[in-house]
Amino acid sequence: MKKVEIEFTINDKKRKLSVKPNDLLINIIRNDLYLTGSKYGCGIGECGTCTVLLNSEPVLSCLTLAITVDGKEITTIEGLDRGDELHPLQKAFLKNGAVQCGFCTPGMILTATALLKENPNPTEDEIREYMRGNLCRCTGYNQIITAIKSCENKLKTS
Amino acid sequence: MNQFKYISPKTKDEVLEILKEENIRACLVAGCTNVLPNIRDKKIVSKVLVNISDIEELKGISKEQDKICIGPLTTIAELINSEVILKEGKGLHQAAEQFADPIVRNSATVGGNLVDASPAADMAVPLLALDAILKIESVERKRDVRLKDFFIGPEKTILQEDEMITGIEFESSNINKNGYFIKLGLRKAMAIAVASIAVNLEVRENKIARIRIAMGSVAPTPIRLTVIEEFLKNNEVNDGLIEEAINKVHEEVDPISDIRASEEYRRYVSGILFKRAFEKLTL
Numbered sequence: 390m391k392k393v394e395i396e397f398t399i400n401d402k403k404r405k406l407s408v409k410p411n412d413l414l415i416n417i418i419r420n421d422l423y424l425t426g427s428k429y430g431c432g433i434g435e436c437g438t439c440t441v442l443l444n445s446e447p448v449l450s451c452l453t454l455a456i457t458v459d460g461k462e463i464t465t466i467e468g469l470d471r472g473d474e475l476h477p478l479q480k481a482f483l484k485n486g487a488v489q490c491g492f493c494t495p496g497m498i499l500t501a502t503a504l505l506k507e508n509p510n511p512t513e514d515e516i517r518e519y520m521r522g523n524l525c526r527c528t529g530y531n532q533i534i535t536a537i538k539s540c541e542n543k544l545k546t547s
Numbered sequence: 548m549n550q551f552k553y554i555s556p557k558t559k560d561e562v563l564e565i566l567k568e569e570n571i572r573a574c575l576v577a578g579c580t581n582v583l584p585n586i587r588d589k590k591i592v593s594k595v596l597v598n599i600s601d602i603e604e605l606k607g608i609s610k611e612q613d614k615i616c617i618g619p620l621t622t623i624a625e626l627i628n629s630e631v632i633l634k635e636g637k638g639l640h641q642a643a644e645q646f647a648d649p650i651v652r653n654s655a656t657v658g659g660n661l662v663d664a665s666p667a668a669d670m671a672v673p674l675l676a677l678d679a680i681l682k683i684e685s686v687e688r689k690r691d692v693r694l695k696d697f698f699i700g701p702e703k704t705i706l707q708e709d710e711m712i713t714g715i716e717f718e719s720s721n722i723n724k725n726g727y728f729i730k731l732g733l734r735k736a737m738a739i740a741v742a743s744i745a746v747n748l749e750v751r752e753n754k755i756a757r758i759r760i761a762m763g764s765v766a767p768t769p770i771r772l773t774v775i776e777e778f779l780k781n782n783e784v785n786d787g788l789i790e791e792a793i794n795k796v797h798e799e800v801d802p803i804s805d806i807r808a809s810e811e812y813r814r815y816v817s818g819i820l821f822k823r824a825f826e827k828l829t830l
Binding site for chain 2: 390391393409410411413432433434435437440446447448449451452453454456457459500503504518519521522523
C-alpha cells in the first residue's frame with residue numbers, strides 16, 4: 390500500500406512520518422513514536438483509554454486516521470509534565486489513590502484536562518457526565534472523581 | 548489484498564469530482580467514528596478514503612430567514628454549543644447531549660450519523676420530528692430530499708454512489724421550537740438506543756394543531772409515526788386520547804428482538820416513551 394508522508398506536532402516536537410491511509414493514530418503513536426502511555430483498549434471507541442488531545446480537544450486515537458492529523462497538534466500523557474514536575478492532575482491522581490492498574494489513567498487524565506479547561510469548577514455530577522466514556526475496569530471511580538475535584542481552579546497556569 | 552488510497556480535497560466541488568471519478572471505490576471519511584470500526588472488521592476494504600473533515604464550507608450552523616441550516620460536517624459538540632439549535636430545535640439539542648460521550652462528540656458529525664443509517668441513529672430521530680430536508684448534490688444534479696424519504700433499510704439510504712449530503716435544513720416554526728427527545732439505553736454512556744423518540748407539537752386552543760412523532764430502534768429504519776400523527780391531529784388533549792394513542796403506537800412500530808431488547812419489550816416501551824414525551828410537551 391502506498392505510504393503518505395505527514396508532518397505534525399506531538400508534545401511540542403515536530404515529527405515527520407510515512408503512514409498508510411488506514412493506519413490508526415493510536416498505532417502510530419505507540420509503535421512508530423514509542424509513546425506507549427496512550428493505551429489500545431477496545432479499538433472501537435467504547436472505553437476511552439486511547440484518548441489524546443488533538444488541537445487541544447480530546448479525541449479517541451483508535452477512531453482517528455493517522456493520515457488526517459497532518460499539520461495538527463497532538464498532546465499525549467507524556468506531554469503533560471513540565472520537566473521534573475508532574476501536571477497537577479497527575480499529582481492529584483497519585484495523592485488520591487486514583488491509580489490502580491493504571492491502564493485507564495492516561496485517558497482519564499487527558500479527558501479531565503479538557504473538562505477543567507472548559508469548566509474550571511465542575512460539580513461531581515458534571516465530572517461524572519464528562520468522564521462517562523472513560524472506563525475503569527478496576528472500578529476506582531470515586532478516587533478518580535475526588536482527584537479531579539481536588540484540581541478545581543488549579544489549572545489556570547498550565 | 549486490502550489496499551487503501553487516500554485523498555484530502557479542500558472544497559466541496561473537488562469532493563463531488565472525486566465521487567464521480569471513483570464512484571463505488573470512494574469512501575468519504577470525516578469523524579471516522581463509524582468508518583474505522585468497519586475498516587477494522589474488514590466490512591470496508593480496498594477503498595479510496597476521501598478525507599472531507601477539513602472542508603469548511605460544509606461545517607457550521609446558521610439561521611437564514613425562516614430556515615435553520617446545518618452543515619453535514621458539523622460535529623455533535625458544535626450542536627450542543629449552538630444557541631440556534633437550543634432555541635429552534637430543542638429535541639435535536641437534547642439528542643446531541645445524550646449522544647455517545649463528550650469525546651466522541653468532538654469527532655462525530657451530523658451528516659455521518661445520517662448516512663450511516665443505523666435504525667438507532669440518534670440524530671435521525673429528532674431531525675425526522677423537525678421534518679428536516681437534506682440537500683443532496685452530485686456533479687450532475689442537485690436535489691432536495693425529505694429525511695422521511697431518505698432511509699430505505701438498515702444501513703441503506705437513497706444516496707447514490709456519486710452523491711453527498713451538502714446541507715441539512717429545517718424550518719424555524721412554533722412546532723419545531725416545541726420538541727422533546729427521549730433515549731432509552733442500557734446505560735448512559737456510549738449506549739445504542741433500545742428505543743428512542745422525538746415529538747414536536749403545536750397546540751392551539753387546547754387542540755393539537757400540528758404534531759410529528761419519530762422513533763428509533765423500533766423498525767428497520769428511523770421512522771415517522773404518520774398514522775398516529777393523523778389520528779391525533781385536531782383532537783383535544785385529554786387522558787383518554789393519550790391512552791388510545793398509546794395503543795396505536797404499539798400497532799405502528801415494527802421492532803425486532805436483538806442483543807439489547809426483545810420485540811415485545813420494544814413495542815411496550817414505545818407506548819411509554821410516547822406518553823412521557825407527549826406529557827412533557829403538554830403539561
